[in-house]
Amino acid sequence: MTYKQRLSLFIFIDSCIVISAVFFSRFLVNGTLNVITTPMLIMAIAILCSHHVLSLKLNLYKKAWEYASIGELIIIFKVVTTSILLAAIFQQMIINEIYFRLLSVTWLLHISLIGGSRFCWRMYRDSYMNKNTNKRRTLIVGAGSAGTMVARQLLKNQEAGLLPVGFIDDDEKKHQLDILGISVLGGVSKIETIVKEMKVENIVIAIPSLCKKDLNTIFQECAKTDAKTQILPMIEDLVTGKISVSHFRDVQVEDLLGREPIKLDIESISEYLTGKTVLVTGAGGSIGSEICRQIAPFNPAQLILLGHGENSIYSIEMELKESYGNTDIQFITEIADMQDADKMDLVMRTHQPDVVYHAAAHKHVPLMERNPEEAVKNNVLGTLNAARAASWNGVKTFVMISTDKAVNPTSVMGSTKRLAEMIIQAMDQKSGTKFVAVRFGNVLGSRGSVIPLFKKQIEKGGPVTVTHPDMIRYFMTIPEASRLVIQAGSLARGGEIFVLDMGEPVKIVDLAKNLIKLSGNSLEEIGIEFTGMRPGEKLFEELLKEDEVHDKQVYPKIYIGKTSELYIEEIESLLESFNTLEKTELREKLLELANRKSADVPVLSIPS
Secondary structure, three states, X not given: OOHHHHHHHHHHHHHHHHHHHHHHHHHHHHOOOOOOOHXXXXXXXXXXXXXXXXXXXXXXXXXXXXXXXXXXXXXXXXXXXXXXXXXXXXXXXXXXXXXHHHHHHHHHHHHHHHHHHHHHHHHHHHHHHOOOOOOEEEEEEOOOHHHHHHHHHHHHOOOOOEEEEEEEOOOHHHOOOEEOOEEEEEOHHHHHHHHHHHOOOEEEEOOOOOOHHHHHHHHHHHOOOOOEEEEOOOHHHHHOXXXXXXXXXXOOHXXXXXXXXXXXXXXXXXXXXOOOEEEEEOOOXXXXXXXXXXXXXXOOOEEEXXXXXXXXXXXXXXHHHHHOOOOOOEEEEEEOOOOOHHHHHHHHHHHOOOEEEEOOOOOOHHHHHHOHHHHHHHHHHHHHHHHHHHHHOOOOEEEEEEEHHHOOOOOHHHHHHHHHHHHHHXXXXXXXXXXXXXXXXXXXXXXXXXXXXHHHHHHOOOOEEEOOOOOEEOEEEHHHHHHHHHHHHHHOOOOOEEEEOOOOOEEHHHHHHHHXXXXXXXXXXXXXXXXXXOOOOOOOOOOOXXXXXXXXXXXXXXXXXXXXXXOHHHHHHHHHHHHHOOHHHHHHHHHHHHOOOOOOOOOOOOOO
C-alpha cells in the first residue's frame, strides 16, 4: 500500500470514528435519537477539521501502528484534546454556549476509538499476521534492557525466524514475571531443564556487559543441551541499526577463554611507533601479519614487511595498502631468509628501522622433532643474524616473539626458542639496542594452533583427535598476542622476558568438546579419539621457570621474568657444529643446553 493510499484510508476511518463519537455522545448525554442538530453539526465539523489538520501536522498518519507505543498514544492525546478545545471555542463564537458535558463524553469516545483502532491493529498483527509456526523456539539469557530489546525485535522480525518463549536471569526478583508476555523462567542453572520442558531449539545470550568468565559459565550450561547457542552483537550496533537481531553471532572459542583481553596503553605505544620506521620479520605469518595490522593504526612512517614466503608477504601488503591507502604510511616488502646474515644486515642498513618485531620462526613441534637442524637454522641462527644486524645498525628496540614451550623444554622447537631467548638477553648486555622477548602460550587460529585442525576434522564429520585426555594449555587470541608484543616494545628497558597473565589453562579435550558444540554438532555425531602424546610434547606448559619468577606486574596482565643463566659460549659452539651432528644427537644437545641448571655466564661476542 502506497503512502497516498494509506493516507486516504486513515482519513476515511478517522472521519467515521470522529462523526460516530460526536453523535453517539449526544445519544449518551441526552438519551435521544435526535442527534443531528445545528450545534451538533458545528461541533462535528470543527472536531473533524481540527483532527485531520493536527494529525497531518503531528505526523499521526505516518506512524507504523504495528510498533505503536506510549509515544503514539501521547500524539493521539494531543490531537484529540486540541480538537475538543477548538470545538469549544467554535461553540462559544457561533452559538454563545459551550456544551461541557457533551464535549467531555465526546473527548472520551474520540480518544478511546482512535487509540483503540491503532492498538487493535497492532494486536491483530502480533497475534495473526506475525504468527509463524516455522519459527524456532528461543530462550533468551538475560532479562535486562538488552534481552527485552532482543525479545521485542524477534516478535516483530520475520526474517530472524526465532520465537522467544522465555527468559533466563539469575536475578530472583525477576523470576515468574512477564516481560512482553514472555515469562522469566529461572536462573542459569535451570537452562538444561527448561530447554527440555519448553522444547527450545535456540538460545540467545543477551547480556552485553558479560565478562568472559561468566560467559564461559553460561555456555557450559547451554552446552548440556542440544539447542544452538548464539550471542548478542554489541548493543551499540543494534541501537544504531548497523545490524539487527537476525545477525546474532555464534559463540566463538575466543569467548570462552575465561579472561578479558589485554588492553593497550595507547599513549606509550604512540610515542615509540608514530612516525617511526618499523620492521616485522615473518610478516606473512599469522602472528607477524597481525602485528602489522595492529601497528598500522599508529601511523608509522614506514612499515617493512620481511618474510621468506612471497605469497604471504604479497597478501599482507595488499591488505594493508587497501586499508591504509589514504595515509602517509610507506609499506615496503623484503623477501629474505633469516639464515642469510648478509641480507639481514643489508635490510637493516638500508631502512634503518627504529623498532624490529622478530616473529619469523619454525613452530610446529612434530615437524621440528624430525628436522632439528632446520629449527636451529631458523630459530637460533636466524634470531642471531637478525639481532646482530639490529645492533650493528642502531635499532632502538628489538622484540622477539617466544613461546611457553621454551620453559623447561621437552621439544626441539621449545629448546631452540629458549636458546634464542638467551641470545636476546645476552645481546642486550653488550649492545645499545634494547633487546626483549615476549613469551605466551598457544594462539587460537594461528597456523600452529590445534583449532584449525579441529575445525577441519569437524567439517569432515570427525573424529576430532586429541593426544591425551589430561593435556592442558594456555590460550590467547592472535590479536591479543600481537597487542602484547607491541605493548612490550613500549615497556622495554632491555633484557626482559615479558609474560602475559593468561588466566587458567584450558584442557585440550574440553576445547575440542566446545568446538564440536559450537559447530552445531553433538559429541556422539563427531566423536573424540585419543591418539597418544607426540614426540616432544608434555602434558602441561609453563610460562616461567622457577628461577625466572618475578611477582611484580609492570603493566596490567603483563609480568617480567628475571634473567636466568645464559650459556652463550655453548650456543656459539653448537651453531658451528650442528650441521655435522646426527638428528638424534643434535636433539639431545639442544635439550641438554636449554635445560641446563647452572654454569658460568660468558657473554655473546658482538662483532663491531
